[in-house]
Amino acid sequence: MPTRSWKKAMSAAAPTEPSRIRPPRTAMPEQPAGQRVGNFDEVALGYTPDMARAEAVRCLACKKPGCVAGCPVGIDIPGFITALAAGDVPRAYAVIRRANSLPAVCGRVCPQESQCERGCVLGLKGEPVAIGRLERYVADTFMADGACAVLTGAAACPPPVAKTRVACIGSGPASLTVAGTLVTRGIAVDVYEALHEPGGVLVYGIPEFRLPKAVVRREIAALKSLCVRFFTNWVGGRTVMVPELLDQGYEAVFIGIGAGLPVFLDIPGESRIGVFSANEYLTRVNLGRAYAFPEWDTPVYPGRRVVVFGAGNVALDAARTAVRLGARSVSIVYRRSENEMPARAEEIRHAREEGVGFVCLHAPVAFGGDAQGRLASVRLQRMRLGEPDASGRCRPVACEGAFCEIEADIAIVAVGTRANPLLPRSTPGLLVNRRGYISVTEATGETTLPMVFAGGDIVTGAATVISAMGAGRRAAEAISRRLLG
Amino acid sequence: MVHRIVRKRPLIPGRTSELVIYAPHIAAKARPGNFVILRVHDKGERIPLTIANVERNDGTITLVYLVLGKTTALLDTLHAGDAILDLCGPLGKPTAIRRRPAPVVCVGGGTGIAAMHHIAKGHRLAGNMVIGIIGARSKDLLLFEPELRLVCHEVLVATDDGSRGRKGLVTALLEERLAGEGRVAEVLAVGPVPMMAAVSEVAGRFGVPCQVSLNAIMLDGIGMCGACRVTVGGETRFACVDGPEFDGAKVDFRELSQRLTAFRPQERHAYEELEKSHVCRCAN
Numbered sequence: 001m002p003t004r005s006w007k008k009a010m011s012a013a014a015p016t017e018p019s020r021i022r023p024p025r026t027a028m029p030e031q032p033a034g035q036r037v038g039n040f041d042e043v044a045l046g047y048t049p050d051m052a053r054a055e056a057v058r059c060l061a062c063k064k065p066g067c068v069a070g071c072p073v074g075i076d077i078p079g080f081i082t083a084l085a086a087g088d089v090p091r092a093y094a095v096i097r098r099a100n101s102l103p104a105v106c107g108r109v110c111p112q113e114s115q116c117e118r119g120c121v122l123g124l125k126g127e128p129v130a131i132g133r134l135e136r137y138v139a140d141t142f143m144a145d146g147a148c149a150v151l152t153g154a155a156a157c158p159p160p161v162a163k164t165r166v167a168c169i170g171s172g173p174a175s176l177t178v179a180g181t182l183v184t185r186g187i188a189v190d191v192y193e194a195l196h197e198p199g200g201v202l203v204y205g206i207p208e209f210r211l212p213k214a215v216v217r218r219e220i221a222a223l224k225s226l227c228v229r230f231f232t233n234w235v236g237g238r239t240v241m242v243p244e245l246l247d248q249g250y251e252a253v254f255i256g257i258g259a260g261l262p263v264f265l266d267i268p269g270e271s272r273i274g275v276f277s278a279n280e281y282l283t284r285v286n287l288g289r290a291y292a293f294p295e296w297d298t299p300v301y302p303g304r305r306v307v308v309f310g311a312g313n314v315a316l317d318a319a320r321t322a323v324r325l326g327a328r329s330v331s332i333v334y335r336r337s338e339n340e341m342p343a344r345a346e347e348i349r350h351a352r353e354e355g356v357g358f359v360c361l362h363a364p365v366a367f368g369g370d371a372q373g374r375l376a377s378v379r380l381q382r383m384r385l386g387e388p389d390a391s392g393r394c395r396p397v398a399c400e401g402a403f404c405e406i407e408a409d410i411a412i413v414a415v416g417t418r419a420n421p422l423l424p425r426s427t428p429g430l431l432v433n434r435r436g437y438i439s440v441t442e443a444t445g446e447t448t449l450p451m452v453f454a455g456g457d458i459v460t461g462a463a464t465v466i467s468a469m470g471a472g473r474r475a476a477e478a479i480s481r482r483l484l485g
Numbered sequence: 486m487v488h489r490i491v492r493k494r495p496l497i498p499g500r501t502s503e504l505v506i507y508a509p510h511i512a513a514k515a516r517p518g519n520f521v522i523l524r525v526h527d528k529g530e531r532i533p534l535t536i537a538n539v540e541r542n543d544g545t546i547t548l549v550y551l552v553l554g555k556t557t558a559l560l561d562t563l564h565a566g567d568a569i570l571d572l573c574g575p576l577g578k579p580t581a582i583r584r585r586p587a588p589v590v591c592v593g594g595g596t597g598i599a600a601m602h603h604i605a606k607g608h609r610l611a612g613n614m615v616i617g618i619i620g621a622r623s624k625d626l627l628l629f630e631p632e633l634r635l636v637c638h639e640v641l642v643a644t645d646d647g648s649r650g651r652k653g654l655v656t657a658l659l660e661e662r663l664a665g666e667g668r669v670a671e672v673l674a675v676g677p678v679p680m681m682a683a684v685s686e687v688a689g690r691f692g693v694p695c696q697v698s699l700n701a702i703m704l705d706g707i708g709m710c711g712a713c714r715v716t717v718g719g720e721t722r723f724a725c726v727d728g729p730e731f732d733g734a735k736v737d738f739r740e741l742s743q744r745l746t747a748f749r750p751q752e753r754h755a756y757e758e759l760e761k762s763h764v765c766r767c768a769n
């Protein structure tokens with residue numbers, strides 16, 4: 001439950017008249033770089049009540065808020081910030097939860113600069129309100145345990161009607177959103193996850209130092225407290241088939257299995273020991289807690305010189321993980337220039353502060369190594385920027401004859417993921433597109449199988465937590481309309 | 486879902502045991518060639534083990550493991566009535582079993598004999614003539630021979646020291662069988678990598694197709710990490726979802742052997758730490 005300190009700080013902060021001069025955006029306290037490279041603790045420490053108040057009062061509570069339009073799930077941002085500024089954190093939380101069932105997660109990992117904060121009117125002349133940080137503050141302060149009371153105002157949610165049951169396959173943000181939405185409407189939800197821990201990428205992919213696992217566990221505990229059941233170690237398409245679930249009495253099935261199939265570079269020497277997909281490297285460290293080896297049993301390969309291919313969030317997470325595991329040098333190798341890097345600006349800044357090097361306009365062409373099959377070096381080719389491609393980014397073009405060799409004992413391939421065909425292939429009648437992603441009716445998420453819905457990365461390809469949640473939200477609305485009328 | 490050990494039977498004391506586990510939802514789907522991934526404690530590693538038998542009516546699956554490192558050592562501390570913390574399956578593609586006009590030869594080595602049992606049983610149930618060829622270093626290390634005799638029309642045994650059956654390697658027995666009268670439709674091999682490589686080579690020489698079950702290092706077992714990648718016919722395949730069985734003639738066994746050593750120092754370290762921590766295994 002909320003503590004007293006925020007209450008005091010908040011009531012002192014209740015705004016009277018919005019002042020004309022806006023104070024600057026409140027900085028986020030962070031673990032200093034020199035310290036954080038030696039641990040896996042969270043980098044951004046979170047606002048204090050005073051900081052949250054100072055930031056909340058910057059918001060103009062716009063009548064036509066640009067921020068809300070930028071949020072894929074349409075949180076009533078002025079609504080929650082006004083409540084926060086008035087010292088009412090539970091109300092702020094209730095406002096957020098109406099649209100977002102994982103606020104502690106989104107407040108941390110949403111690319112706010114290209115979503116809600118991009119639409120903030122304050123950003124036109126100065127710095128936008130730190131919406132994500134405030135969302136995180138509210139979620140962290142108000143423990144989600146009494147979620148039902150907050151969401152519905154009632155002491156307890158309607159008990160799930162035993163007859164109306166829905167199954168979710170996969171337990172990433174898309175499925176968690178479906179579960180959270182349906183369960184508060186009296187529909188019982190069972191979630192089937194292939195791995196031994198629920199949470200999807202939030203658990204196996206995004207590292208502890210950006211998203212502590214305790215935060216994800218808390219969100220999942222909140223769902224469990226609402227009687228959502230989690231079945232781990234169940235593989236859709238192996239342990240359980242989609243049609244079977246419908247036969248077993250589930251009235252609808254939601255498929256939220258993500259897009260976790262790693263893409264490799266397909267260049268010579270890629271099977272060498274020391275070459276890993278980012279998924280393997282991150283799964284060992286996050287799901288397997290390999291950073292605590294041997295207290296935890298899953299090992300991670302030790303290396304002193306690490307190169308990471310790619311420059312998205314996944315690549316940066318892998319690079320920053322390698323730094324924390326004690327690598328002497330860690331470099332991001334990217335075939336375009338720095339301007340085209342898809343990772344968030346904040347991630348790139350954090351990585352730089354932690355000593356990650358950036359080698360732009362280079363692409364790997366081969367892995368070299370010793371007679372035991374271990375990686376020792378990577379051969380790179382120089383690239384230059386050519387014409388923009390379909391995505392508007394300049395296409396990298398190889399510079400003929402310009403090669404160089406760099407030493408490396410670990411290479412991490414983070415150049416993207418694709419749809420895992422395991423479940424679609426074992427589900428007759430489920431239509432997928434040319435690239436293997438499940439085809440759905442956009443507005444409802446319904447697939448070509450009646451009462452079978454899908455959403456998140458398995459429909460769109462690798463995207464964001466919040467877009468997966470948006471898809472989950474749409475599917476949940478459609479499902480509850482069908483089931484509850 | 487709690488998966489309890491129904492029965493435990495030591496096959497080679499201190500080294501290899503058989504567990505019969507109540508897991509009806511896995512038993513309902515498991516086919517020969519499938520495997521499971523399990524974890525034995527909440528900080529544990531995920532390891533793959535082949536499903537050596539299935540009793541659908543009882544809702545049980547059978548696993549046979551060789552104690553090699555920390556996880557298998559911890560697994561060996563469990564007894565009938567204990568639960569396996571995490572058990573996931575059935576994984577991998579099942580063995581491609583169809584009606585064959587000529588005999589199928591199933592070659593098993595070491596712990597692989599138990600894994601082979603389920604495949605041999607599948608062929609038998611499909612109506613095929615099944616010949617088992619099994620081998621170990623010595624008779625004390627030989628397992629599952631009686632079980633195999635129940636499903637094979639013929640079982641040939643080889644031991645390195647000659648303490649049971651023919652002295653020598655399974656490949657010598659295979660070679661004789663392939664050189665002898667009558668055609669063989671297919672050879673399947675499960676066992677240590679060098680054995681599978683040798684069996685593939687022999688089968689290839691006689692022009693008989695040979696399937697091998699690859700034991701690559703695995704992590705998730707559902708195709709999301711690529712830890713299990715193997716090179717087959719010059720292409721990268723994931724053993725957990727594209728296999729574990731592949732055409733032995735096309736497998737790069739040298740690479741597989743090398744990749745299996747990737748974590749050896751850490752594995753040794755974990756095992757030594759475990760030994761130091763006095764986990765009681767005396768009740769075996």
Ligand SMILES: Cc1cc2nc3c(=O)[nH]c(=O)nc-3n(C[C@H](O)[C@H](O)[C@H](O)COP(=O)(O)OP(=O)(O)OC[C@H]3O[C@@H](n4cnc5c(N)ncnc54)[C@H](O)[C@@H]3O)c2cc1C
Pocket residue numbers: 109110111169170171172173174175192193194195198199200201202205206207234235236237256257258259260282313314317420422423455456457458462463464465466468707
């Ligand atoms: C390293 C990394 C960092 C990222 N950083 C960010 C970030 O900072 N901000 C952001 O917004 N997004 C980020 N993303 C992207 C974001 O995490 C994903 O877009 C989002 O998690 C997709 O959600 P989802 O629900 O579709 O699936 P996922 O989160 O992928 O979850 C799918 C789940 O389904 C399970 N599953 C798969 N197949 C089966 C099956 N057959 N049966 C049962 N279960 C199955 C998987 O094990 C997994 O748990 C990152 C992704 C990665 C990999």
Ligand SMILES: Cc1cc2nc3c(=O)[nH]c(=O)nc-3n(C[C@H](O)[C@H](O)[C@H](O)COP(=O)(O)OP(=O)(O)OC[C@H]3O[C@@H](n4cnc5c(N)ncnc54)[C@H](O)[C@@H]3O)c2cc1C
Pocket residue numbers: 520530532533534535536549550551552553554555556557558596600699700701702703729745746749752753755756
């Ligand atoms: C599809 C598949 C099916 C398998 N079926 C069986 C089975 O039925 N019975 C059985 O006993 N084993 C089986 N294995 C091998 C088993 O998974 C490993 O023995 C186990 O992971 C060892 O774990 P550990 O923690 O006890 O030892 P670790 O400490 O992980 O390893 C100890 C030693 O074993 C070697 N090793 C590690 N992983 C493997 C591996 N995957 N294969 C072979 N050697 C390895 C290491 O190099 C090391 O020297 C199978 C493997 C696969 C991929």
Ligand code: SF4
Pocket residue numbers: 070071072073074075077100106107110112115116117131132135466
């Ligand atoms: S959910 Fe994401 S986009 Fe929406 S307000 Fe929160 S941080 Fe911004």
Ligand code: SF4
Pocket residue numbers: 058059060061062065066067068077078081119120121122129131
């Ligand atoms: S646009 Fe900015 S100032 Fe206006 S309501 Fe949204 S956060 Fe507040």
Ligand code: FES
Pocket residue numbers: 702703704705706707708709710711712713714723724725726
């Ligand atoms: S074990 Fe991860 S892809 Fe096969």
